[in-house]
Amino acid sequence: MNSIPFSHSASIGLGSNLGNSRSLLREAWQALDQHPLISLQTLSSPYRTRPMGMESDHWFINAVGRLQTALSPEALLDLLLATEQQFGRVRHPELEGYQDRTLDLDLLLYDDCIRQTERLVLPHPAMHERLFVLVPLAEIGPQLTHPLFNKTVVRLLAEQEANNGQKGIEQTSW
Template structure:
């Protein structure tokens, strides 16, 4: 299954944080078949002195969605992320790994929503994603990522 993940970091050695995350994704989730350029972006939803470095990757994974979520969260913890953003309260982070798309699956559970519900509102997600998957169709909106 083609899975698209969004990656972000705004603390520490940001480039290294992204490279280590991609390596762990490749080892534990599936083969990373595409990786966008790294984008320097301003914080979204909160104030911080630290700019973000964002990227997107495509992974060929056999993991079911909730196992994929558990694995991405385990990687975040290993890289030093102690808490997830809750209720729109965002903060600085060493690493953030978001599941953006899982094939053309539409999933709404208390733990996980696919496609990511805020992805199209966030340029820092859409620019790197459109770079590696411009022809992929958003399963809810029915438009190509390159158009969105």
């Protein structure tokens, strides 16, 4: 019996546009479950999405997962970055802007935490503008509230769809 209190909820964005993206996302999600201070809750459907903010011929597969954890936000971020590396993520600091990647794991929400440091900004600073985050997050946590805007994910999604439609994203299957 596990006596560790998993007292914090977190939402994680998962993305990949290189390799077998669906498999990479599922394997990375399961790898997080190997950590003794993490309990996976739910994973959204995968969504095929057009690259945003970058030029690439490779579309992304994106999903969002919810988990419970006893890790601090910074420790969870460290785990996410280590998992990216484990799955072949290479960052090219000499290149500007977004790049193709085997795996991208973003800490979107951590409880109702609002934090801005050099290493970590919570909630994720662009999540409210990204359909590839809002659509899968609305699937698994429609009543989750963005702590800065005090709006539900469903409301943020409706606002984005009213402004931009739902271009460049389609639900697929695992």
